[in-house]
Amino acid sequence: MAANAAISVFAADYGITVPKPTLDLSPKTKHFHRSRALQRYFISWKAIKMTTDALIPTYARLPVHFTKGKGAWLTDKEGKKYLDAMSGIGVCGLGHCHPSVTQAITEQASQLVHTSNLYHIDKQSELAERLCHISGMSRAFFCNSGAEANEAAIKLARLHGHKKGIEVPTVIVMENAFHGRTLATLSATGNRKVQAGFEPLMKGLTRAPYNDVEAINAIIKNNPSIVAILVEPVQGEGGLNIPANDYLNALRGICDEHDCLLMLDEVQTGNGRTGAYFSYQHNKILPDVVTTAKGLGNGFPIGACLVAGKAKELFQPGSHGSTYGGSPLGCATALAVLNTLERDHLVKRAQELGQRIYNSLNNQLAELEQVKEVRHKGLMIGIELTLPCGELVEMALEKGLLINVTAGNVIRLLPPLVLSNTEADELIQKLTTLISTFLLK
Numbered sequence: 001m002a003a004n005a006a007i008s009v010f011a012a013d014y015g016i017t018v019p020k021p022t023l024d025l026s027p028k029t030k031h032f033h034r035s036r037a038l039q040r041y042f043i044s045w046k047a048i049k050m051t052t053d054a055l056i057p058t059y060a061r062l063p064v065h066f067t068k069g070k071g072a073w074l075t076d077k078e079g080k081k082y083l084d085a086m087s088g089i090g091v092c093g094l095g096h097c098h099p100s101v102t103q104a105i106t107e108q109a110s111q112l113v114h115t116s117n118l119y120h121i122d123k124q125s126e127l128a129e130r131l132c133h134i135s136g137m138s139r140a141f142f143c144n145s146g147a148e149a150n151e152a153a154i155k156l157a158r159l160h161g162h163k164k165g166i167e168v169p170t171v172i173v174m175e176n177a178f179h180g181r182t183l184a185t186l187s188a189t190g191n192r193k194v195q196a197g198f199e200p201l202m203k204g205l206t207r208a209p210y211n212d213v214e215a216i217n218a219i220i221k222n223n224p225s226i227v228a229i230l231v232e233p234v235q236g237e238g239g240l241n242i243p244a245n246d247y248l249n250a251l252r253g254i255c256d257e258h259d260c261l262l263m264l265d266e267v268q269t270g271n272g273r274t275g276a277y278f279s280y281q282h283n284k285i286l287p288d289v290v291t292t293a294k295g296l297g298n299g300f301p302i303g304a305c306l307v308a309g310k311a312k313e314l315f316q317p318g319s320h321g322s323t324y325g326g327s328p329l330g331c332a333t334a335l336a337v338l339n340t341l342e343r344d345h346l347v348k349r350a351q352e353l354g355q356r357i358y359n360s361l362n363n364q365l366a367e368l369e370q371v372k373e374v375r376h377k378g379l380m381i382g383i384e385l386t387l388p389c390g391e392l393v394e395m396a397l398e399k400g401l402l403i404n405v406t407a408g409n410v411i412r413l414l415p416p417l418v419l420s421n422t423e424a425d426e427l428i429q430k431l432t433t434l435i436s437t438f439l440l441k
C-alpha cells in the first residue's frame with residue numbers, strides 16, 4: 001500500500017481525517033522515509049488501540065485480530081486472509097482447526113475434561129506409551145507448556161546431582177538458548193533481554209557457546225559439580241542456529257563419560273517439525289531427558305518431559321506435579337495429533353517440504369548480497385540477513401503473510417506440516433518479493 005493511502009486508512013479507522021497530502025510520497029522522494037516512519041507510528045498506535053487496558057501489556061502485538069483458521073490460513077475481522085508461515089510459533093503443525101483434532105476435543109469434552117492426577121487417567125497412560133514407543137524413551141510426565149516441561153528437566157538434573165552427593169548441582173546451558181519465562185527457565189535462557197529485571201537468577205547454571213564441543217569438555221573437566229547439559233537440537237528463538245551434524249552425538253559421549261544427563265529441549269523441534277519425530281532421532285542417539293510441548297497439542301496446551309536411563313527413576317510420588325498436567329482432554333487431543341501425524345506421513349512430509357522451500361529460497365535469494373544464509377532443518381527455516389529486518393514482519397502482514405524475525409536479522413518460518421506445494425510456492429513467491437522490496441529501499 002502506498003504510504004499516503006496507508007496513513008489515510010489507519011487514521012480513518014479512528015475517525016481522523018487526514019488532509020489531502022500535499023507531499024509527493026513516491027519511493028524516490030526525500031519525504032518517503034519520513035512517511036514510512038509515520039505509517040509505522042500509525043500501525044503501532046492502531047495496535048495499542050486494538051487491545052484493552054485491562055490486559056497487562058506483556059506482548060507488543062501486531063495490528064490484527066484473527067477470528068477463524070483453517071489449515072495454513074487465518075482470517076481477520078475484516079475477512080482478509082493470511083497465509084500462516086508461523087503456525088502460532090511452531091504450535092499448529094497440523095494447521096488450524098484440523099478436523100481430527102477438533103473431533104477429538106469435542107468428543108472428549110463431552111465425556112470428561114479433568115479429574116486430577118489423584119486418579120488413574122486412561123488417555124494419559126495411552127499417550128505416555130505412544131510417546132515412549134515413538135521416542136525410545138521410558139516414561140513421561142505431562143504438564144501444560146514448554147517452560148513447565150523444562151522446569152521438570154532442571155529438577156531432574158538436581159535430583160541426579162544430589163544422588164551423587166553434589167552440593168550445588170550445575171547444568172550447562174547455551175548462549176542464545178531459549179527455554180521459557182519461568183524463573184528457572186529464564187535463568188537457563190541465554191538472552192539478557194529475557195532475564196533483565198528478574199535478577200537474582202537461579203544458581204546452578206553455567207553457560208557455554210552453542211555448537212562448541214571443546215568448550216563443554218573444558219567446563220566439565222574443570223567443574224566437578226556439572227550434572228547435566230540442557231540444549232536445543234536447533235536454536236529457534238536464538239536465531240535458527242543449526243549445529244554440526246554430530247554435535248548431539250558428541251554431547252551424548254561427554255555425558256556418558258562424566259555421568260551427566262543429556263537433556264534436550266525439543267519444545268520447538270519436536271513433534272515432526274525437523275523431519276524426525278524428535279530431532280535427536282536424526283543423530284540416532286537417546287537422551288536421558290527430552291522435553292516437548294508446542295506441536296504436541298496443535299494449540300491445546302500440553303507439555304511433556306520424557307525420561308530414560310539414569311533419569312528414569314529420579315521422580316517418585318510427591319516429588320513433582322501439575323494439577324492440569326495430562327488431563328483426559330489434553331491427552332485425547334495429543335493422541336489425535338499423533339494419529340494424524342502418523343496416518344498422513346507428516347513427519348516425512350516436513351522433511352520433503354522443508355527441502356523444497358529451502359531449495360527455492362536459496363536459489364531465488366542467492367543474488368542478494370544482504371542475504372547472508374538460508375538454513376533449515378525440516379520445516380524450521382531461517383533466512384539470515386546482514387542487517388536488522390524486524391520491519392519485514394509488518395510488511396508481510398500487510399501482504400497477508402505471517403512470518404517472524406528473531407535475533408534481529410533472521411527471518412524465521414515455521415509453516416504447518418500440512419502446507420500444500422501450491423501454498424509453499426505462494427509463501428516463497430510472497431516472501432522473496434518482500435525481501436527484495438525491503439532490501440531495495
Ligand SMILES: Cc1ncc(COP(=O)(O)O)c(C=O)c1O
Pocket residue numbers: 089144145146147148150178179180181232236237265266267268269293294
Ligand atoms: C525451545 C523452547 N523451549 C521452551 C519454550 C517455552 O515454551 P512455552 O512458551 O510453552 O513455555 C519455547 C518457546 O518458544 C521454546 O522455543
